[in-house]
Amino acid sequence: MKLGPKAAAAALVLSASLALTACGGGGAGAGSTAAGGKTVTALTLGTLRDIANWDPAQAHVGHALQPYQAAYDSLILREPDGKLSPMLATEWKYNDANTKLTVDLRTDVTFSDGAKFDAEAAKANLDHFKKANGPQMAQLASVSDVAVVDADTIDINLSAAEPALEYFLSQAAGLMGSPKALGTDAIKTEPVGSGPYVMDKAATVKDSQTVFNARKDYWNKDLQKYQKLTLKILTDPTARTNALVSGQIDATLLDPKNGKQAEGAKMKLETNQVDWSGLLLLDRDGTKNPALADLKVRQAINYAFDRKTILDQVMLGQGTPTSQPFGKDSGAWTEELENYYSYDPAKAKQLLKESGFEGNVTIDVPTLPGAETLISVLQQQLADVGITLKPGAAITNTFTSDVAAQKYHALFFNLFQGEPTVAIDQIVSTKALYNPFKNTTPELEAKIQAVRTGGEDAGKLAQDVNKYVVEQAWFAPLFRVNQMYYHNDKVNVTPQAQQAVPSIYNYSPAK
């Protein structure tokens, strides 16, 4: 019986494999009814990536904030339209010089580990955020110290005015974790906050899904609309589309291409403009590419693009052509700058001629993954006016350090359109990563300074900064991109200003 041992070996492998297959088994499946038989209202969202670290000091902004909002309350709540409302802070007020923010706090809130929220806890969080070296540490860079006034009041003292501080307190810097858990290793993998939901650690798998259950006796039932919340991590856009269309998730962010399939399956679309796409002409002093120092060359690049056609053909029309890098929600946006550079190849050629660089302009750009088609269209349109665009190597994981090291003298990129000072510190000021050659002028510095000390007028004052960078053709913006958020009819979703993905509070069960 020669085949005996081999057959036995095969059987062994097969049974081992079956045992492995079953090794996740045992417990009950995720039911749709709670222990008492009451129907569980559950929300399952498809998210683009898992968060790195549950320590609130390592949180990020905008749409990356969503998972933290489930577990942590923030001092200030940001409404869908961008208006700031009370949350753990009931009131806040600046002194006359805009250098001290006095914040009144709630006194009826506890964290999921039983610790009490008070002024000491708020101070502990802000201090922790300042020294934890997280990705958004810059949010509290202007804070010199936090003083406890009484059990429910703190003073946040600033070294310089920061008009975006209240916004930051509705973002990463405002998230409040239990003072008992801050700085421990445990909080990195399991959040301890006062938020509407508590993580179900047993059901959570890193990079696969994060499961939350509603917290009993949460102080603000209006913000807690579901009994169970699952964030399913679906990196691949096709997987997100499939999961949505087949009913595994209730809502997710898609792109124009996959959106068509979702629309075919009768999913509802919420659009929202958060990013702008275009060229960043970084080497404005001509350190590495002399042609870019000439304003006429930079303007010629702007006149060379037929933005509407590019948008229609490449992005299936999902966006709005624009000449300005500041967003509509920032207050810095103006109608007059929207079409400042119209499509005018003749004018582009004329400007190049006047600049003396005619036939002698070559721009190298790294290739953004997924933007290959768009870049080749830009290459064609620039070639039509006599400018050579040379797409280089793909953007790699050393991208940010390469930008900082002045490796690129121009870039094609999608960038967030944030609050005025946030946007300025991202693309305009001399400390901005996307101003690696640290270009500036006294005139621009004065305009930026006016925004920083402008308090409530910051947005309006930033219009001058916007106008300056558009006139000086610092960039060649193409369009504001539509973020396409799709959901099924079981859930109502309100888009959130300046976020690709809505805040966790913006979902509710459809009636």
Place this chain on the structure above:
Amino acid sequence: MIRFIAKRLGSGLVVLFVVSALTFTLLYTSSGSIARNILGDQATPEQVALKEQELGLDQPLVGRYFTWLADALGGDLGASWFTSEPVANSLATRIPVTMTMVFAAMILIAICATLIGVAAAVKRGWVDRVVQVGAILGDSIPGYVIGVFLVTLLAIQLGFFPATSTISPGVGAEAWVYSMTLPVIALLINGVTGGAQQIRSAVIKQLERDYVRTLRSRGIGEREILFKHVLRSAAPAGLTVLSLQLIGMLGGVVIIEQIFALPGMGPLAVTATGQTDLPVVMGVVMYTVVVVITVNLLVDILNGWLNPKVRVS
């Protein structure tokens, strides 16, 4: 046989050591400013310097490697720079998902490829031609295209299977089987067609050998010749092909896991590489090397068992 296995194990360990040292050196000397990647685009140069210090990136490379090696020998592969999750934990939760899928696919490939290959070699004629055409078709359609097709048809249109993974802690075996079926099919089609083709060639080669003619002349039945002698002699070639397929599958599985959102090694590898999360990348590389070494070792042992000449050489 024990000496044979010991020798193979020893050389496997040497390979593991060399690969770990080389990978560590290459990764840690050519990955740009990792600290900036961790902190994001708003970070100041001071923050970046502080982070580099926290991660020990200011220490000499050789010292860091031996610290890593000593920890790794004790089962500690370090912790992710981005999530602080111990690398060993990350691997422990993901390897079962990937290996279940790979093993299930391999067993099915072995069975189907052998049956089809032998049928083609023995019957020849139209069966053989169908297998040949199938091999070309199977080789030319990438697994992920098959995956997307299967999802569209069987998951979305017909609703037989979930479109993306439903595997999570506490779910029963049923969820695993449902979640794994489509990815396994997507993975195995290339393997079956390719494997069948190789096994067919190996069997034909054996059937043309003199010993088969001798056996036939002695009046021994075709079935006995095939199963007792030919298959045994053709097995090494088949095993080698299957082992190469298994190793090749480690790459294909990355894409399949992305499409089906399976919480296996694929997403971990993609995320860690994209972020330059070096402790995790090292863990993924070590896992891959261990799998490759183990597969080769098993094939050597199986070959040695089937064919004693291999042991001697």
